[in-house]
Each structure stands twice: as C-alpha cells, then as structure tokens.
Amino acid sequence: MSAFTFPVRVYIEDTDAGGIVYYVNYLKYMERARSEWLRQHGLTQQGLFDTGIQLVVHRLECRYAKPARLDDELDVSVEVVDRSACRLSFHQQVTARGEPLCDASVDIACVESTRLRPVRWPPALATVLRE
Template sequence: MSLGFTMPIRVYMEDTDAGGIVYYVNYLKFMERARSDWLRELGINQQMLLDEGTQLVVYRLACHYAKPARLDDPLMVSASVVSVGRCRMTFEQQVRRNEELLCAATVEIACLSAKTLKPKKWPDTLSMINEA
C-alpha cells in the first residue's frame, strides 16, 4: 500500500487560456484527479465513501505557481500523504513537466459526515491512512 501516487496527464485546449497556457485553476483540477486516482489505486472510490456516509472535502489549500504549462505538454501530477489526523489528511502535490516543477501545493482534506457535513473520524474503509 502506497501513500504516494503519480499519474500522467496531457494539456488539452480546454485546459488553457487564449494564449495556450494552462489556466491556473486547472492545476487544482489536475491535483484533484491525482487524489481521486490514488483512492482508486487503494480500491476505494468516492461513490463508495458517499454510500457509507463519508464525504472528503478540501479544507485548506496553499499553492505556488512556478512556471506555466502549455498546450500539448505531457505532465506528471503527484499526490503524497504527509500527515494524518483524526479527521484531516494533508497532501503535498506537484505538477511537473519532465523534472521541471510547474506547480506545488499543500492540500488539507477533511473527512465529513455526508449527512451533517460535520467532521468525523476516518471510516474503516480508509483505515490504511492511519498507518501513515
């Protein structure tokens, strides 16, 4: 079981602004996809969590945009768990083109009750994160 994950993506026209540069918010979408695919690699998906009454939401985010990505660039997006609390998890995430860092973020995820939207402890489905 890995608490780190990397996935390839390619920049499409829909990801860019009129100048062919990735629109800043799309880096956050790339990072969201990496966290979702990390869960899938662990055998979990968002619908499974919702069905058991758990919702994961971004609680806090700090992002640094270092260099632009452009149309058709092949990128690698990473997500690594760096800390786990009772109902929060912190990821360090990066978007790179080859070895060049384009964007880095610290993303805190909160575990909520899907019904009340109040914090709750990690469900048994996600018990492996407590081993981080």
C-alpha cells in the same frame, strides 16, 4: 506512505487563448490525482458517498512556478505528509519533463455528508492510512 503519480495531458479546453494552462486547472489535476490515489487503494469517491462520507478540501496553499502549455504531458504527484483522526495533509506537485510547475499543500477533511461535520476515517481508509 510513498508518493503516487498520475499522468495528465494538457488539452485546448485547459488553456487560455495563448495556449497556457489556466491556473485553476492545476487544482483540478490535483483533485483527479487524489481520486486516483484513492482508487489505487481500492476506494472510490462514490463508494465513500454511498457510506455517507465526503472528503472535502479544508485548506489549500499553492505556488505556481512556470506555466504548462497546450499538449504538455504532466505528472501530478500525491504524497501524504500528515494525518489525524479526520484530516489528511498532502503535498502535491505538477511537473513537466521533471521540471516543477506548481506545488501545493492540501488539507482534506473527512465529513459526514448530510451534516458536513468531521468524522473519523471509515475503516477501509483508516487501514490504508496505517499501512
């Protein structure tokens, strides 16, 4: 499956008093990019919720290389690197002008929303993952 890229601009609300992006906001950018990756494939978080499914972060490993700053234009990439019956592993990267700022490995689990127990991918998402 090819990589997907989502553009993000850094706003004042994303930064500390020095105009540098607060570290947790990179995770928010990555979450948005994964949601847009789903949308590109005809799925939405709300649509999954409506069927009793939630996608939750199971594991995250992140490495910060350089800071993003106020008004920077960032690219946030999403690439599926592994999958199982109810788990997806993504490699995600935040870059500015092609320069890596933050790298992450993110494992997402598919769970039934009321019991929060792992379940197999719903048919529509399973089809996307097979392509």
